[in-house]
Amino acid sequence: MKRFIFLIIFSFFIFCSQSLFAVECPSEDGAFPETNLAIPQKAFDKDYLGIKGEGSFKLSDINARVVILEIFSMYCPYCQKEAPIVNELYQIINNRQDIKDKIKIIGIGAGNTPFEVEVFREQYNVPFPLFSDESFSIHKAVGDVRTPYFFVFRINPDGSNKIIYSKAGSFQDPNQFLDLIIKKSGL
């Protein structure tokens, strides 16, 4: 009898532990978990994000209506291949006066040290801000996604956000991807 109760308790424990740790990937229409990031050192990055001072900031502090967030890794060959395409997307947005202040791109280096993130930035001349997620904490919070993974979310006036795109792998054509974002976000 004792053994039976014991097993039931532990089965329940297994069940709970899995639902605790197996974080679901935030899907479209859901919200990207509120995340604190270190305020970048570079003045260019601060200006781009519209953030001042030192310490940390929240995603909702970014001065934009829509944020494109890439989970990448310096060690991931697919992210390496994708880097020039994401840079191209940045340039396309930057050249369009009507949306350049409304759509911002950031990258999160899953499991990468700041040094490793910097190697990636220099190798591909990445023009937008990149952040280190050395402890995989953000990567875990969004469900251990494969890299590269793209989230696009709209920032609401109250600081909450709504995901409008959530997908692993290349977004293929940057122009078509931008059209899709504009359409889905209602910009």
Added chain:
Amino acid sequence: MLFKNKFNFITILWVLILLFSTTISYSLSEQFKGKIYKTGMLKPIDSVIKLKVGDEAPDFTLPSVSGEKISLGQFRCKKNVVISFVPAAWTPVCSDQWPGYNIAKDFFDKHDAILIGITVDNIPTLYSWTSEMGTLWFPVLSDFWPHGAVAERYGVLRSDGVSERALFVIDKKGIIRYIDVHDINQRPKLEVLVKELEKLAD
């Protein structure tokens, strides 16, 4: 009381394994999709190191994926050498280690070093696996037969026949200057290796 019989103890162990197995993070590249075999958490280190810093690095000759045979000795007096042993093709952490080195060539060039990648896999397997990484600038050698002989001589062959995730930095005189037999479940930080390369100039 709870541990009175073996059965309960095994159940608890199983629960703990389940608990921890769900928390491992690899940030797998989309490139490899479902092709990577999930190893789960492994014993961090499972071999006894036979060499130490200051020792002469044992010479070896192994076949490379590109077809030529490569010896450690051919770099003597010419290049510093970094040997990167990774446990096996198609496993989680390794699949994302060499692609990183592939964009870090500048650091190796700057310190007059070359990189040699070694696993205990055979050439066809290594060929398929490294093809997924794009074009690698460094040679990848197969320590398949006699199985793991070089890994064994370097003291990094694990009890199940794969190698450790280990880095050896060898200077132009053939002397070992740095050894990192790393936790097999984790990727060594790039900056640590870069600092060791910087020290070679001293």
